[in-house]
Amino acid sequence: MREVLTKSMARNIFYGGSLFFILIFIGLFIHGHWYIVNVSTDHAGITESVARGKHIWEKKACVNCHSILGEGAYFAPEVGNVMTRWGVADDPEAAFETLKGWMEAQPSGIEGRRQMPQFHLTDEDIRNLSDFLIWTGKINTQGWPPNDAG
Numbered sequence: 001m002r003e004v005l006t007k008s009m010a011r012n013i014f015y016g017g018s019l020f021f022i023l024i025f026i027g028l029f030i031h032g033h034w035y036i037v038n039v040s041t042d043h044a045g046i047t048e049s050v051a052r053g054k055h056i057w058e059k060k061a062c063v064n065c066h067s068i069l070g071e072g073a074y075f076a077p078e079v080g081n082v083m084t085r086w087g088v089a090d091d092p093e094a095a096f097e098t099l100k101g102w103m104e105a106q107p108s109g110i111e112g113r114r115q116m117p118q119f120h121l122t123d124e125d126i127r128n129l130s131d132f133l134i135w136t137g138k139i140n141t142q143g144w145p146p147n148d149a150g
Contacts, residue, residue, distance in 0.1 A: 040140040053132025056125050065116070068136060070144055076114065078145050083130070084137045085148055095130040096123075 057063070062079075063072035069080040088095040103126055107115035121129070 040142070042135065042138050045135050045138055047131065049128045049131040050135045053128035053130070053135075056121070056129050057132060060119055060121075069139065069141055076116065077149065079133060080136045080139070080141065081145065081148070082137070083134045089134055089137050092131060092134060095134055096127045099130040099133070100126045 057068075062068075065073050065076040066079045067074055068078070070078070083089040083095050086095070086098050088098050100123065103119065103121055106118050109115075
């Protein structure tokens with residue numbers, strides 16, 4: 001091998017290396033997108049109610065306090081697996097009743113505890129939100145959150 005690195009050799013190494021890593025990046029991006037779309041997301045479970053529940057989640061800015069599947073603020077508890085923690089993930093009616101009771105009891109008024117505001121949601125809004133939270137609990141999160149409490 002030559003002991004001198006010429007300009008053209010350096011340029012070829014730079015362009016070749018850049019092209020190699022760009023192709024690796026594109027491949028990883030495509031694989032990640034494919035995995036999310038085809039493996040980890042429950043497409044069959046996305047009903048109109050689930051979509052409306054996500055809209056309520058966004059409209060009321062729940063993510064400003066709660067995290068869902070690790071995304072959002074850490075001021076309030078993780079809610080990606082809340083229906084499983086409450087033991088109502090397999091019963092939509094029980095999930096609705098449990099969430100309704102929780103939402104109507106807010107703010108709790110317990111001194112020294114963070115207070116969740118009262119959003120004055122309708123029963124339909126609460127049902128849609130509970131369906132959305134049930135759906136998020138069925139996403140293949142590969143072990144996230146690391147513990148039951150999030």
